[in-house]
Amino acid sequence: MTMRGGPGGMGGPGGRFLEEEEIQQTPKVTKELLFRIFSYLKPYWKQMAIVLIAIIISSAFSIYPSILTGKIIDEGLIGRDMNKLIFYIVLSLVVTLISNLIGVLESYFNTWIAQHITFDMRNQMYNHLQQMSQRFFTSNNQGDIITRMTSDIDGVQMIITNTFTSILSNVITLTIALVAMFQKNWVLAVVGIIIVPLFTLPTRKAGKTRWSITKEAQACNDEMNTILNETMSVSGQLLVKLFGREDKEYNKYYEVNEKMISLNIKESMAGRWFRVVMSTISSVGPMILYFVGGLLMMKYNSDVTVGDITVLVSLLGRMYGPVNSLLNIQVDWIRSMAMFTRIFEYFDMDIEIKNAENPIKLTNIQGNIDFENVFFQYNEDRMILKDINFSLKSGNSIAIVGPSGSGKSTLINLIPRLYDVTKGSVKFDGIDVRDIDLKELRDAIGIVSQDTYLFNGTIKENLLYAKEDASEEEIIEACKKANIHDFIMNQEKGYDTEVGNRGLKLSGGEKQRISIARVLLKDPWVMIFDEATASLDSISEKAIQDAIDPLIEERTSILIAHRLSTILAADEIIVLKDGEIVERGKHQDLINKNGVYTDLYNTQFKIEGMNDNACD
Numbered sequence: 001m002t003m004r005g006g007p008g009g010m011g012g013p014g015g016r017f018l019e020e021e022e023i024q025q026t027p028k029v030t031k032e033l034l035f036r037i038f039s040y041l042k043p044y045w046k047q048m049a050i051v052l053i054a055i056i057i058s059s060a061f062s063i064y065p066s067i068l069t070g071k072i073i074d075e076g077l078i079g080r081d082m083n084k085l086i087f088y089i090v091l092s093l094v095v096t097l098i099s100n101l102i103g104v105l106e107s108y109f110n111t112w113i114a115q116h117i118t119f120d121m122r123n124q125m126y127n128h129l130q131q132m133s134q135r136f137f138t139s140n141n142q143g144d145i146i147t148r149m150t151s152d153i154d155g156v157q158m159i160i161t162n163t164f165t166s167i168l169s170n171v172i173t174l175t176i177a178l179v180a181m182f183q184k185n186w187v188l189a190v191v192g193i194i195i196v197p198l199f200t201l202p203t204r205k206a207g208k209t210r211w212s213i214t215k216e217a218q219a220c221n222d223e224m225n226t227i228l229n230e231t232m233s234v235s236g237q238l239l240v241k242l243f244g245r246e247d248k249e250y251n252k253y254y255e256v257n258e259k260m261i262s263l264n265i266k267e268s269m270a271g272r273w274f275r276v277v278m279s280t281i282s283s284v285g286p287m288i289l290y291f292v293g294g295l296l297m298m299k300y301n302s303d304v305t306v307g308d309i310t311v312l313v314s315l316l317g318r319m320y321g322p323v324n325s326l327l328n329i330q331v332d333w334i335r336s337m338a339m340f341t342r343i344f345e346y347f348d349m350d351i352e353i354k355n356a357e358n359p360i361k362l363t364n365i366q367g368n369i370d371f372e373n374v375f376f377q378y379n380e381d382r383m384i385l386k387d388i389n390f391s392l393k394s395g396n397s398i399a400i401v402g403p404s405g406s407g408k409s410t411l412i413n414l415i416p417r418l419y420d421v422t423k424g425s426v427k428f429d430g431i432d433v434r435d436i437d438l439k440e441l442r443d444a445i446g447i448v449s450q451d452t453y454l455f456n457g458t459i460k461e462n463l464l465y466a467k468e469d470a471s472e473e474e475i476i477e478a479c480k481k482a483n484i485h486d487f488i489m490n491q492e493k494g495y496d497t498e499v500g501n502r503g504l505k506l507s508g509g510e511k512q513r514i515s516i517a518r519v520l521l522k523d524p525w526v527m528i529f530d531e532a533t534a535s536l537d538s539i540s541e542k543a544i545q546d547a548i549d550p551l552i553e554e555r556t557s558i559l560i561a562h563r564l565s566t567i568l569a570a571d572e573i574i575v576l577k578d579g580e581i582v583e584r585g586k587h588q589d590l591i592n593k594n595g596v597y598t599d600l601y602n603t604q605f606k607i608e609g610m611n612d613n614a615c616d
């Protein structure tokens, strides 16, 4: 079993080793864990039975030619019997062929089972992760999530295809080999039993040395990949260029590259030495058997034959691999259990945002929104929203303004239940959002977020994400409303223009207008617009403003606003500060209050408003 690129797959004696961290974090193997693993195997018990039978037959058959060698020598060659010689040779070939054919059958079913189990697990995991809340995705490292979905689940496949079957086939091979050896000559069999571990252990020691060099080379390789990932990305290169770090980055890369070369040479030589140790040691074993066999024949007049000695030598050669594999069981077992435990840990994570048991279906949607004494906290330590109360009537619009970090985005995330309130309630058409069918609730709400996300693909594909069956006319209408149609038509490939990785081939304003068009295609009852804080040029701003104005007219809207024009378009303004509503009303009334809003107006909106006017 090769795990995470470790040198475990070196085959013969040498073996696999646990890392410090793995030894410390050895999982507790409970009855529940074993039952749970077993539950994944259970649906495939018929195929497993075939594998089991196939392993038994092929292991037994694979040993048989070694036993036949004795007969070929004693009865055929030394006995000078041509018929017997031919018979045993043919028998040996037929047995080998059958053993190999059964081996193929076993591999097929084995791979089939492993692939189906990983198929089940991957789907189950993906489905589970999709139901996890935003909290999960913001607090877990994306790399960790991907590792569990890929390496850990692939590891499970390895365990099934390699570990389980190799244990079984090794035990069978060893048992048959030992029985056959004792049948031939017990003295030589005992010598053989002593020889195997004596020669397996030193090769394990040599393997360990090689393994530690490989580990070092891997760490170096990881370091190199990190440098490449960081500096060869679009944003990374931008940073390198803007800060003139080319030389520094090159030197860093050069050093790691240099270290890598010497480690690679060392690793390759260690591999060579390892093979030398292995082959020397494994050739000493047969010599000892020949010597002891010779002693028995010549000095002690034993009835052991040349054929018997040859059989014993051949069987001895067949024992190194299985013994070494079985010595590795502990490593494989601990790794397997750790892998299953890690995967189950994810499965056991609570789904925070669940559909209600008897969810209420939305009929006759109006699009009224009420916040009633809403409190919210991400973590125990800090209350982000405090006692928020407001009502937004169908067709009206509200602008939420406030200093950065005051909780504006958090507030809107509570409406489509990206998070649930800590206290109080958010109501949609008078029903607590937690009681409404989650899909229907989210269908009724459209959000244009600050951080516009476009998938790698064409503009059209990105638009269709909102409505798969949208017609050409609908797409064009939405894009016209979002003020992006002309831009798209000016591109060489029009709607088939590739947007690039995360939409990076488009400007911030273009991306935002595409995402407005995308929400328009969804045609939600309530529209939430989280205005980007990054300032756009006045032409882009005007284009976006022209795109949102009609939206606000048509439906219930909440606008997180940073620009005066957006604020003025709303029916009411709510001013948030430190998670509390500190002021509310119309623009002029708020200005007259001379409070937080006036401060924001003087520092932010007024200047932009002046720019807008200048542009108009």
Ligand code: ATP
Pocket: 135, 138, 378, 379, 384, 402, 403, 404, 405, 406, 407, 408, 409, 410, 411, 533
């Ligand atoms: P901005 O105008 O800069 O976008 P905002 O008013 O929208 O700010 P929020 O994004 O709602 O502010 O953040 C409110 C507070 O909650 C901030 O102090 C922020 O650090 C914190 N916060 C936001 N998201 C999380 C999260 N996932 N986990 C923990 N704290 C968070």
